[in-house]
Amino acid sequence: MIRDRIGRAALPACPPAVRQTRGLEMLRMVLEAGEQSGWALVRENGSLILGGVRERRAITARAGARRLIADACCQAVLIWSMLLLVSVLNTEIVAGPTQQLLVQTLVVAAVLACALLFTGPTRQPPADLRVLVLAAGLMLIVATGRLWMMRTRTGQPPGRPVTNDIA
């Protein structure tokens, strides 16, 4: 059961098309070849991941310049969003637990990280765009949540500093 799970965890390294057509077959071979020893299982899983990465590299090489540029733009947006979220988290850590929506921020950061890890390297712009739309939607929800929180906590519109100005 654990061997099966390890194999299934390694499968996303392969491009989606390969996973769909030969995923189960490859998983079967990993399990059969890995029955000999733990080391064999590690080796087969490593080989599966390397094979998947090589296949993705081949897809990238076939993709053409225009698609690569579009892909790079998608990834740049993802990286920029990640950095933005990391800076937000850093501010919250430094300033103390002032926001109650830290979990949502972390979830969005995790989604973006997964997008970079799994979707980006496939070099499939439609998939990238879907993840971008999903991430943008999540960020919008977080932003709306934050605005609502700030309004209910301070009674002031966001953007103005909260002061104890008596006058």
Next chain:
Amino acid sequence: MELRPPSYFALAALIDGPLHGYAIAQRARELSGGQVRLSTGTLYALLERALSESLVTAGEPYLEGGRQRRDYTLTPAGRALLADEAARLAHAARAVSSRLRATSEAVLT
């Protein structure tokens, strides 16, 4: 087209008939005297290439022991390529062996 040892022995494993992935890896290891060990990633990458070049055909997937299998068959084009490669390797081996014999006789005399 020159075949590298993994591709050569993977195709050679299919000479006797259709085999599934793991059986191809085992047969290739036997044929190469343990020299070629095809791991999952390597085998499926070269099978993918062989399929795209019509050197092998993939059968319909079937279930065995609750898991999916698929048999691969060598096509006439694959068989011809394999025969060419075997002839090329045999020629290269003969040429080198004859030169080695000739030079060793010269050294001895």
